[in-house]
Amino acid sequence: MALTDALTRRGFGQTSRRDAWWVTPLFVFLGFATFIVYSTWAAFQGDHYWVAGTNYLSPFYSPELFGDSPHSLFGPKPGWFPSWAPWSPAFLILWAPGGFRFTCYYYRGAYYKAFWGDPPSCSVGEPRNQYLGENSLPLVLQNIHRYFMYIAVVFIGLLAWDVWKAMWFSDGNGGEVFGIGLGTVILLVNVVLLGSYTFGCHSLRHLIGGNKDCLSAMPARLAAYKCVGCLNKKHMNFAWLSLFSVGFSDVYVRLCSMGIWSDWRIF
Numbered sequence: 021m022a023l024t025d026a027l028t029r030r031g032f033g034q035t036s037r038r039d040a041w042w043v044t045p046l047f048v049f050l051g052f053a054t055f056i057v058y059s060t061w062a063a064f065q066g067d068h069y070w071v072a073g074t075n076y077l078s079p080f081y082s083p084e085l086f087g088d089s090p091h092s093l094f095g096p097k098p099g100w101f102p103s104w105a106p107w108s109p110a111f112l113i114l115w116a117p118g119g120f121r122f123t124c125y126y127y128r129g130a131y132y133k134a135f136w137g138d139p140p141s142c143s144v145g146e147p148r149n150q151y152l153g154e155n156s157l158p159l160v161l162q163n164i165h166r167y168f169m170y171i172a173v174v175f176i177g178l179l180a181w182d183v184w185k186a187m188w189f190s191d192g193n194g195g196e197v198f199g200i201g202l203g204t205v206i207l208l209v210n211v212v213l214l215g216s217y218t219f220g221c222h223s224l225r226h227l228i229g230g231n232k233d234c235l236s237a238m239p240a241r242l243a244a245y246k247c248v249g250c251l252n253k254k255h256m257n258f259a260w261l262s263l264f265s266v267g268f269s270d271v272y273v274r275l276c277s278m279g280i281w282s283d284w285r286i287f
Contacts, residue, residue: 030145032137041141048134055263059114062270066108068277069270075185076203076283078273079210079266083178084109117266120172123165125222126259166223176218179211189285202284206272210265217258220251 035041062069062080069078070089077084077091084091086098087109097107121127132138139146154162186204188196218224229235229245236242251258275281 032145032147033140034145035141035143037141037143041144045134045140048130051260051263052131052134055267058267059118059270062274063108063110063114064106065274066106066110068274069110071203071273071276071283073190074201074203074276074283075182075188076201076207076273076276077182077185078270079179079182079207079214080114080270081110082182083113085112116168116171117175120165120168120218121259121263123162123168124259125165126256128162166227169218169221169223169227172218172221173224176211176215179207179214183208183211200286202286203272203276205286206265206269210262210269213258213262213265216251217255217262219248220253220255220258221248222252222255224248225252 059080062078066087069081069084070076070091075091077089081087082091083093086092086094086096086101088096089109092109101107133140137147152159154160183204186207187198187200189199189201191197225245225248228248229241232238232241235245272281276283
């Protein structure tokens with residue numbers, strides 16, 4: 021057995037593959053790194069996350085539990101928040117959607133390859149000789165994904181409510197009028213993509229029907245299982261599209277808030 025291992029073990033990056041196997045992990049690394057850097061920067065800003073005269077609210081800051089915008093549910097910065105720590109309303113909520121994505125089954129496979137080379141790609145040597153899996157710390161904590169999923173479903177409802185609010189604009193006299201702006205459409209598309217990603221989650225699919233031997237006697241559950249399964253087939257696509265949409269939604273709200281972009285009122 022030891023002789024077989026010695027003959028088959030590859031050094032880091034060694035492979036007999038002749039294709040450009042490194043392209044996918046490279047682009048995954050660049051995509052993740054760009055989003056992580058931008059979202060971290062945006063979260064620390066604590067400003068320009070809503071647009072005056074509209075109900076646009078960046079998804080990075082929704083729901084705004086405490087803050088200085090009109091969207092704040094419980095008023096300004098709470099007194100119990102440490103005075104020595106940097107403050108942003110995003111700090112109170114981003115851990116939930118961030119935890120859901122970080123522990124996602126697809127993302128785990130993707131960033132294990134792109135960031136840790138575990139392995140860099142199929143049939144490519146990795147930088148370690150022992151496979152530890154996710155049965156010990158710290159990776160055993162990835163199993164809390166199913167609990168983050170419950171919270172993520174709630175966030176979809178909250179973001180959908182933000183879209184409804186984004187259909188109402190200030191009339192300049194203290195009231196609001198119904199309308200649709202480009203920001204409304206962007207926030208709506210974001211919710212659709214985030215919902216498609218969330219409701220295609222492997223954990224949700226198992227929760228609905230994966231733990232049952234026979235679903236044919238439960239038509240409602242079977243229909244839900246098929247719906248989640250349909251979304252699950254495109255889970256990777258929705259994972260990337262929703263990652264882009266949530267980031268772009270923040271960019272749009274931020275630039276409109278800063279006066280760099282002007283929201284286009286469709287009607």
